[in-house]
Amino acid sequence: SGQCARADAILKEFKDKCGAQNSKLKQVADAMTVEMHAGLASEGGSKLKMLISYVDNLPSGAEEGVYYALDLGGTNFRVLRVQLGGTERGIINREFREVSIPPNLMVGTSQELFDYIAAELAKFVAQEEDRFHLPFGRKRELGFTFSFPVMQTSINTGTLARWTKGFSIDDAVGKDVVGALSSAMERQGVDMHVSALVNDTVGTLAGGKYANKDVAVAVIMGTGTNAAYVERSQAIPKWHGPQSESGEMVINMEWGNFRSSHLPLTEYDIGLDAESLNPGEQMFEKLTSGMYLGEIVRRVLCRIAEESTLFGDTVPPKLKTPFILRTPDMSAMHHDTSYDLKVVGSKLKDILEISNTSLKARKLVVELCSIVATRGARLAAAGILGILKKMGRDISRDGEPQRTIIAMDGGLYEHYTVYRVCLETTLRELLDAEVSKNVVCEHFNDGSGTGAALLAASHSSYA
Ligand code: ADP
Numbered sequence: 001s002g003q004c005a006r007a008d009a010i011l012k013e014f015k016d017k018c019g020a021q022n023s024k025l026k027q028v029a030d031a032m033t034v035e036m037h038a039g040l041a042s043e044g045g046s047k048l049k050m051l052i053s054y055v056d057n058l059p060s061g062a063e064e065g066v067y068y069a070l071d072l073g074g075t076n077f078r079v080l081r082v083q084l085g086g087t088e089r090g091i092i093n094r095e096f097r098e099v100s101i102p103p104n105l106m107v108g109t110s111q112e113l114f115d116y117i118a119a120e121l122a123k124f125v126a127q128e129e130d131r132f133h134l135p136f137g138r139k140r141e142l143g144f145t146f147s148f149p150v151m152q153t154s155i156n157t158g159t160l161a162r163w164t165k166g167f168s169i170d171d172a173v174g175k176d177v178v179g180a181l182s183s184a185m186e187r188q189g190v191d192m193h194v195s196a197l198v199n200d201t202v203g204t205l206a207g208g209k210y211a212n213k214d215v216a217v218a219v220i221m222g223t224g225t226n227a228a229y230v231e232r233s234q235a236i237p238k239w240h241g242p243q244s245e246s247g248e249m250v251i252n253m254e255w256g257n258f259r260s261s262h263l264p265l266t267e268y269d270i271g272l273d274a275e276s277l278n279p280g281e282q283m284f285e286k287l288t289s290g291m292y293l294g295e296i297v298r299r300v301l302c303r304i305a306e307e308s309t310l311f312g313d314t315v316p317p318k319l320k321t322p323f324i325l326r327t328p329d330m331s332a333m334h335h336d337t338s339y340d341l342k343v344v345g346s347k348l349k350d351i352l353e354i355s356n357t358s359l360k361a362r363k364l365v366v367e368l369c370s371i372v373a374t375r376g377a378r379l380a381a382a383g384i385l386g387i388l389k390k391m392g393r394d395i396s397r398d399g400e401p402q403r404t405i406i407a408m409d410g411g412l413y414e415h416y417t418v419y420r421v422c423l424e425t426t427l428r429e430l431l432d433a434e435v436s437k438n439v440v441c442e443h444f445n446d447g448s449g450t451g452a453a454l455l456a457a458s459h460s461s462y463a
């Protein structure tokens, strides 16, 4: 019918606007490289903050002892303990406890959030076996993975630049995050020293490098997205600190804030951004990461419901609720292989209260999920190409082929198979055949927690 034709037209127009041909992706990659240079040249020189991590030595493998890590950066936070056995034995033991963050704490006060975290840490430590107890007089040491933009002033101090990913706690902005955590630990009676403050990307890079020497880049695709890589300190004009022995420095790119005129933005993305907690910021993140993909789908469906009768004569009320369609549900629909798209039907019914959807409507929903996921995954691949270009690892050189492993983590990458496959396929397409043989994405599950513990070990005050 004419009404369905309108639905098809909306979808078609959206698809065209989302289009990211390889030539376009190469422009995005080049823009990423340019912004990386600008962000390294001067503070505030680019939308990419290119933050100095103060990690100038990644784990050597010789780290030994019991260390803790705390990972805060999205919907869940995690406390873990890692027992390191040095070069011979590696990771002897690893235990963690994962707790979801009550949504009200994400928009409350700094003290409430950090007290909640410290209390969980207290419980974790209280439950541990005697064999993990440290020698008398030695404090437990912790690596704090904090996945928000932080201007670090040393390996274990730094001020929060701003929140992302749905967090909004005004009184924490501009304050030292380690200070906030340490006071909370004191209030909760946790006797621990924060030895390292690391972004999750930096933690993943450290954890990845510990497992495999060829790891040189880390990318997180979870609630949000970000990347870190190993830079030559000579190539960081804004760094005026001492040159490290390694001649290297890990850079936390904060690439979620990347923006370029080459990004395929649609009216739906502009609407999502305008109504978000951080308008104008994190545009790359809003196109690629788990917090937003489902919401983009919802926005397009809402328009279709307004202008066609594909979902009935009136707009289903639930469809008007922002963020009601979560990316895991989008992913479940996208992966539905049943002939009558059963999963799509039941998700539409359970989440959006649209019952008795036609097969045509279900097919349209799958196609929509595919458009949104494909654009996100392809842009993420372009971002990685930008990093490889900056590192000079996008071309083959004479002599020994150089292997590059990209340590990947995050719930989106881990669980959204179609997304992951598209990202990896696109990256291979963008690189020339010779090089792409030596560039691999590898999943490092919770590399960031382990990495933070490793960095706590290498920056121990007892070392
Ligand atoms: P965080 O990024 O919050 O630290 P994770 O790396 O575990 O934590 O990522 C969680 C995010 O991953 C969720 O917010 C969601 O967007 C995405 N995600 C989780 N499970 C799935 C899934 N099955 N399919 C698609 N995306 C998922």
Ligand code: MG
Binding pocket: 073, 074, 147, 200, 222
């Ligand atoms: Mg995380």
